[in-house]
Amino acid sequence: MGTPAQLFWGIMFGAVGSGYFIYGKKQQAFVPLCTGMVLCVFPYFISNIYLMLLVGFVLMLIPYFIKG
Known part of the structure; x- marks a missing residue:
């Protein structure tokens, strides 16, 4: 991580990603589970x-448009 903005957005996307991951794991939904893993790692x-x-914003929108 370089700038404070990169750090901030990396943490934010990681937090949203962990929420998607937990939701996908509990609901046994593949799309939010995978999207959550990618959101945590891609920054x-x-x-x-x-x-x-x-x-990040495109990845956050994927579970709303792709149901699976």
Whole structure:
């Protein structure tokens, strides 16, 4: 992590991701489970803050549009 903004958004996406992961595990729903895992990990691999925000918000919307 580089800037404070990257740290902040990494923590926020990780928190949302852990919520999706717990929900997906309890409901045995594959899409929120996988989305939660990806949300927790992806900030470590993307250093551009704008790309991180774009990817994070798209990932957060996936469980609303893909039911599975």
